[in-house]
Amino acid sequence: MDRIQNHPILGESPVGKSVTFTYDGRELTGYEGEPIAMALKVNGIMIHRYTAKRHEPRGIFCDIGRCTDCVMVVDGQPNVRTCITPLRAGMKVETQYGAGAEPFPENAEDAMRFAKDERGSHPISEDAGKDAREEKHS
Amino acid sequence: MFDIQEKLKEIGPYVPESDDDLLVCRCEEVTKGEIRRAVHEGITTIEEMRRFLRCGMGLCQGQTCGMLTRRLVARELRVPQSEMDVATSRAPMRPVAMETGGRDLGVEKPAAGGDAE
Numbered sequence: 318m319d320r321i322q323n324h325p326i327l328g329e330s331p332v333g334k335s336v337t338f339t340y341d342g343r344e345l346t347g348y349e350g351e352p353i354a355m356a357l358k359v360n361g362i363m364i365h366r367y368t369a370k371r372h373e374p375r376g377i378f379c380d381i382g383r384c385t386d387c388v389m390v391v392d393g394q395p396n397v398r399t400c401i402t403p404l405r406a407g408m409k410v411e412t413q414y415g416a417g418a419e420p421f422p423e424n425a426e427d428a429m430r431f432a433k434d435e436r437g438s439h440p441i442s443e444d445a446g447k448d449a450r451e452e453k454h455s
Numbered sequence: 456m457f458d459i460q461e462k463l464k465e466i467g468p469y470v471p472e473s474d475d476d477l478l479v480c481r482c483e484e485v486t487k488g489e490i491r492r493a494v495h496e497g498i499t500t501i502e503e504m505r506r507f508l509r510c511g512m513g514l515c516q517g518q519t520c521g522m523l524t525r526r527l528v529a530r531e532l533r534v535p536q537s538e539m540d541v542a543t544s545r546a547p548m549r550p551v552a553m554e555t556g557g558r559d560l561g562v563e564k565p566a567a568g569g570d571a572e
Contacts, residue, residue: 370484385514
């Protein structure tokens with residue numbers, strides 16, 4: 318997924334310093350100072366957390382820091398709203414399961430495969446990103 | 456305030472709707488059907504609803520679902536929305552790290568990851 322380079326109202330997007338951070342153990346790059354959620358979306362990651370009761374996947378909803386649907390475990394601290402928290406070099410970003418970073422039993426296998434296999438990818442998040450890309454091209 | 460028993464007789468039994476599994480409160484995962492059913496069990500104010508189903512009690516404190524819940528309850532009770540009291544707002548309105556409160560007492564410690572509002 319690409320960033321918006323030229324917004325009709327906001328104008329040209331500032332390009333920050335490229336920094337690396339980790340997402341569920343994998344190294345990714347993003348711009349310093351941009352919201353963590355943006356850096357994840359550019360990398361095709363749409364799922365930020367799984368809910369406590371139904372274990373449903375959640376991602377960006379309001380994107381302005383109100384709905385708390387995009388919260389993740391950042392540097393060990395849970396419930397960090399990634400849509401308004403600036404990205405910094407070396408940040409440790411983890412998917413939040415309920416209120417912590419420990420995967421639910423049904424997600425554990427996927428999470429482990431994702432962390433171990435360098436070429437593999439998070440199955441659901443990769444699919445979600447692919448759909449959006451295909452829509453753009455068609 | 457109205458007589459709850461009279462009101463329950465007036466609105467009749469709970470009638471399922473096709474979109475009752477629609478999620479209203481995203482934080483506490485409460486559906487439209489659960490809220491509607493609760494009204495027929497005698498929950499007639501938003502404050503009671505928050506304690507009964509926990510809708511609007513999650514991380515966002517009802518900022519996303521507050522108005523939706525109010526509208527659903529008002530419709531189910533057959534009263535205008537303006538007659539429904541809104542839920543009490545309490546600070547903090549955003550998730551705040553515990554140490555942010557601690558700083559008020561003069562304790563300084565750099566925040567990790569989170570932001571203070």
